[in-house]
Amino acid sequence: PIQDIYAREILDSRGNPALEAEVLAGGEIVGRASVPSGALTGTYEATELRDREARYLGKGVERAVENVNNQLAQAVIGMNVLDQAALDKMLVKTDGSRDKRNLGANTLLGVSMAAAHTAALALKIPLYRYLGGTNPKEIPIPMMTILDGGIHADNTLDIQEFMIVPGKSKNFRERLRICTEVYQNLKEILSKSGFSIRTGGEGGFAPDLPDAKEALKLIEDAAKRAGYQMGRDIFIALDAAASRLYNKDSRKYEFFGESKMKGQRITRDTEELIEYYEELAGSFPICAIEDALDEDDWDGWRTITERLGEKIQLAGDALFSTNVQRIKKGIQEGAANAVVIKINQAGTLSEAFEAIETAQKAGYQIIISHRYGETEDTAIADIAVAFHAEHIKAGAPCGTERTAKYNQLLRIEEELGI
Ligand code: PGA
Ligand code: ZN
DSSP states (O other): OEEEEEEEEEEESOOEEEEEEEEEEHHHHEEEEEOOOOOOOOSOOOOOOOSSSGGGGOOOOHHHHHHHHIHHHHTTTSSOOTOOHHHHHHHHHHSSSSSTTTTOOOHHHHHHHHHHHHHHHHHHHHHHHHTTTTOOOOOHHHEEEEEEEEGGGSSSSSOOOEEEESSSSSSHHHHHHHHHHHHHHHHHHHHHOOOOBBOOOOOOOOOSSSSSHHHHHHHHHHHHTTOOOBBTTEEEEEEEOOGEEEETTTTEEHHHHHHHHHHHHOEHHHHHHHHHHHHHHHHHEEEEEEOOSTTOOOOOOOOHHHHHHHEEEEEEEETTTOOOHHHHHHHHHHHOOOOEEEEEHHHHHHHHHHHHHHHHHTOEEEEEEEOOOOOOOOOHHHHHHHHHHHHHOOOOOOOOHHHHHHHHHHHHHHHHHH
């Protein structure tokens, strides 16, 4: 049984407070977890609790810490740490709201995740085995951000993330090496061409480029310089994070950076934006587009899935917000064919699992993702392996909060003997 739970306020990769929780069971077994946080939070994700007081510019999590140490402690002490489903149900019930606004999604997830760690420790097995049984046999393929834009950087790129995806190769460590070599070559190309090599929040470079095509050309150059062939060794994935670009009044997508660089206002309506993606996919080996359209544009999503879904992974991040009801709606509507899973959008481990299973049953691919504000917690690596996710998004090979996830996957691969 759970003997005690405890939380503290720590810092994330941006220097913002984050919640860290611990769960004690079996006399001396302590599992620990910390909770990440998005820069661009979708309208439909569970609500994280921030103090909104002067300290830490309103971003403190002292109330979340108190909620763990008081309400949640009262509710879960004595429960079986091995019964994750019952524990998560109790967490959700104690909060009592639809979107976890009362106690906070960060509050709930900290305890939910820490309990899973405690359970794995009690059983003396790794987290990926505790969650995935004996089934896990493969390491997900990375979608590695190498150029940051949108709200993740202060440059002119309107598309939030330009990611590289390795083609067929022997194993994860080869794939990680290939991607990292392209990243390092991109850095040299940028530097030699007089561009800034400063990085954005997820470690990708953030130069001021005129538009997406120029960014894609640079990635091609970097892959070539690293000795890889585009469309065979390296593919490209985009996260447009289109909800940020969408203007609900004009019903058009505003390309702020492109407008600035070209000295004229550039907007695209849904049809034009889909055509733009088709054009990009015609010129570059694009294998996936995430949040290609606004989170409420169900008609647009259906259209783009009909037009591009055969060839390209169309992934819903803000669209689905790791929410079972929204994923079910997407399946019904024929919207997207892949789901980005962010555990903290759901708020408990069990709800994230339900989201994954719902999507998998309908044949949607799974991308397990980090957040913009990350901590040293590596659980998403184990979760991605446990649930046979096709992909993992963990940012650039830059910053220990990002590489920690890749390094954990290296360890798991070694254990699996791949
Ligand atoms: P976020 O970014 O953490 O700011 O949501 C990641 C993403 O959009 O995939
Ligand atoms: Zn996204």
